[in-house]
Amino acid sequence: MKVTESSSNYENLEEMSVLDILSNMNKEDQTVPLAVGKIVPQISAFVEAIVPRMAKGGRLFYIGAGTSGRLGILDASECPPTYGVPHDLVIGLIAGGDHAIRKAVENAEDDPNQAWSDIQEYGFNANDTVIGIAASGTTPYVIGGVRKARHEGLLTGAITCNPNSPLSKEVDFPLEAVVGPEFVTGSTRMKAGTAQKLVLNMISTSVMIKLGRVKGNKMVDMQLSNAKLVERGTRMIMEATNLPEGEAKKLLLEKGSVRAATDYFQSKN
Template sequence: MNLATLPTEACNPASEHIDQLSTIEMLRIINEEDTKVAAAVAAELPQIANAVDAIADRFEHGGRLFYIGAGTSGRLGVLDASECPPTFSVPPSLFQGIIAGGDSALRHSSETSEDSPEQGEADLVARAFTSRDALIGIAASGRTPYVLGALRHARKLGALTISLACVSGSEIAAIADIAIAPNTGPEVLTGSTRLKAGTATKLVLNMISTGVMIRAGAVYGNLMVNVQTTNEKLIDRGRRIISDATGVDHPTAAKLLAEAGTVKTAIVMQKLSLDRAAAEARLKAAKGNLTTALRKEP
């Protein structure tokens, strides 16, 4: 697909004279365009759900999730991957973000790096990517050579391949097992896909990582029971989660957390009247799933 014909590269008539508007009028146009993003993502919910279930299945069999992209797409993938360990207490190896040009490209533009499909493949090989893993190839245009190279390599191995583009019928969609394509249309600034396309990408990645971890049992109700209590803010959050899950007051929750060491262990101790060792054993038998651990027979 020719770059000039992509919807993401088209001129947006709504913002054609944005440089001549007052600040509030300028911002209103940006805001009005942003409101279209959620609907574009909603149209892709069936594909996003398929991706969540397929990745969760990979996790159950020892697989990992990789994000790969260039520029804004790569940065958003790295961001989502880096936020999963502190949110869900998973090892950094479980979610991995790869950006064309390496980590320095997170801060400094390295856009020429996206033109090499060979480098996309090489960067996956360097991470010991295997057939058990899943790869989300991210490219707003759906045609980035770096991402195409990575997806082709992953597909050749038999890994799960997912494409995330902001145009329909893209090149990356054609080679992916699951294609996610929120059609966000022309940007306020022509071709600046860090805007609506970037917002849509962030929303989709949030859904995928959150949905996968819910399926993996890292959430109890809507509580982040896998939270790592590594600073004062997170300790306080952990205490509040224990209180919400068990009904105890905050001083009791604080005592439970100190005794248990983790939020999930504290909840099991309180709800099942167990000591720490018994609670930990029950969680281990339930493979860390709190809902399962709290049943009579985990």
């Protein structure tokens, strides 16, 4: 029996009050960061291997199905606006293609050859990294993708919530966040999904920091795609330069990023 498929610690959920349902879900959710905390050394080792490869032109691919695939796409899609990186630096792929982001595509996850075909649409180079995401650790789409990627010499990792899964055996860096049974038996969109999201946050954020995309604790390369981000960038420049708000905002909009604006200011002063 997979841990992710094991029976919930709670019975007769439909007989619980709403307050009890929510309280018990919250109690279970509190175990997730503790499970992730146990594998921080393994995450660290993986990131240390990813960074020099990306510094030499490698990219980061996430492959998954269902919830796991959607989480990978979410993390990948947030890297360009947050860190100002190209849209093809971190790439999220889901079994069934983009249509599967919103609606399940029947049997898409059962093809062990499709993930590698999806990766090849972007081309690949020896410095790329492929991370398979599967709560169960048994999804054929994911296993087949990382197996082929590793065979081709790419760095591989996996995020799963079952110990000693078939997926873990196929990668260089298995990351197993074992969160135990779900509140609703087998519903891995819950604790397992939260654990996967936390690990993805940790990987992409630490990689971007080490690639120089953060200065101090600021997102100095973020895209100025809305008024809130322009306001945030203006505050950053004000803090770094002591310019009044109007001048800081003008400089930001002229130069296009916090980094470019502060570098320009420092070069002139």
